[in-house]
Amino acid sequence: MATAVGQRMSVEEFERAYIGKRAELWRGEVREYMPAGARHGEIAMSIGAEVRAFVRQYGLGKTYAAETGFVLRTPAGESVLAPDAAFIRKERLPEGELAKGFSRVVPDLVVEVVSPDDSCNKVREKVGEWLAGGVQVVWVVDPERRVVEVWQPPHELTQVLTETDTLRGEPVLPGFELPVRVIFE
Numbered sequence: 001m002a003t004a005v006g007q008r009m010s011v012e013e014f015e016r017a018y019i020g021k022r023a024e025l026w027r028g029e030v031r032e033y034m035p036a037g038a039r040h041g042e043i044a045m046s047i048g049a050e051v052r053a054f055v056r057q058y059g060l061g062k063t064y065a066a067e068t069g070f071v072l073r074t075p076a077g078e079s080v081l082a083p084d085a086a087f088i089r090k091e092r093l094p095e096g097e098l099a100k101g102f103s104r105v106v107p108d109l110v111v112e113v114v115s116p117d118d119s120c121n122k123v124r125e126k127v128g129e130w131l132a133g134g135v136q137v138v139w140v141v142d143p144e145r146r147v148v149e150v151w152q153p154p155h156e157l158t159q160v161l162t163e164t165d166t167l168r169g170e171p172v173l174p175g176f177e178l179p180v181r182v183i184f185e
Contacts, residue, residue, distance in 0.1 A: 007029070007030045008028045008029055008030070009025060009028065009030060010078070011025065011078050011080055014030065015080070015101050018030065019069070019101060022034070022035060022067070024081050024082055025078070025079055025080040025081075027074075027076050027077035027078065027079055028077050028078060028079075036066070036084075036115060037116070040113050041066075043113050043141055043143055043184065044066050044084035044085060044111070044113045046183050046184075047084075047085060047111055047113075047139070047141060047178070047183050048063065048065060048066075048084070048085035050178050051063055051085060051087055051109070051173070051176070054169070054173065054175075055173070058175075059090065060087075060089060060090055060173065061087060061089040061090040061092070061093060061108075062088050062093060063085065063086065064083075064085065064086040064087070064088075064103075064107070065085065066082065066083070066084045066085065068083070068086060068103065069082050069101075069103065070082070070103045070106060070107060070133075071102050071104050072106060072130070072132075072133030072134070073133065074129065074133050075132070076132070079129055079133070080102050081126065081129065081130065083107070083110040083111055083112055083130075084111050084112055084113045084141075085110075086109065086110050087107060087108055087109040087173065088103075089172065092105060092108065093105065106133055106134040107135055108135065108137070108172040109135070109139070109169075109173065110130050110135050110137075111139045111141060112127065112130075112139070112140050113141045114141065114144070116144065123140060127140060128155050131151060131152070131155050135153075136152065136153065136172050137150065137151070137171070137172050138150075138151040139151075143184065146162065146163055147160055147161060147162055147180070148167055148180050148183065161180050162180060163179075163180050163181040163184065165179075166178065166179050166180065167179075167180055167183075
C-alpha cells in the first residue's frame with residue numbers, strides 16, 4: 001500500500017530524487033510503498049514472462065518489468081507510475097535505446113497484480129489513471145479472487161476472466177493467448 005509523504009514535485013524533480021526507490025508520483029504527490037510480497041512477485045513474473053516470450057517470438061516491441069517508471073500526463077496532472085509488467089509496441093518506440101530515467105512513452109499494455117493490502121478503490125483509481133494517460137489495455141490480476149480483469153478506455157471493465165477462461169491479447173497483442181489458471185500455478 002502506498003503512503004503519501006506530503007511532498008509535491010514535478011516529474012523532473014521526482015526523477016532526480018526518487019529514481020531507483022520504491023515510490024510513485026501521483027498527480028504531483030510523492031507516494032512511497034513497501035516491496036511486494038512473494039506471491040505477488042511470483043504472479044507478476046509468471047504473466048510478465050509469458051508476455052515477454054510472445055513479444056520476443058514475434059518481434060512486437062519491448063516488455064518492462066515491475067518498478068519501471070512511466071510518465072503519464074492527464075488533465076488531472078502528471079504522474080509517474082510503475083506497473084507490475086508493461087508492453088510497448090515496436091512502432092511506438094524511439095530509434096535506438098530509450099533515454100535514461102523514466103519512460104516518456106506510455107505503455108500499450110499494463111499489468112497490475114493486486115496486493116493483499118490494496119483496496120478495490122485504489123486499484124480502480126490506478127487503472128483509471130493508466131487509461132486516462134493513454135494505455136490501451138490494463139490487466140488487473142487478483143490472486144485472492146483468482147481472476148483477471150480486462151480494462152480498456154475510456155474506463156471500462158470489459159471482461160472478468162476466471163481460471164477456466166483464456167486471457168487474450170487483443171487489441172495490443174493479437175494472437176496472444178494464456179489460460180488464466182497458468183497465471184496462478
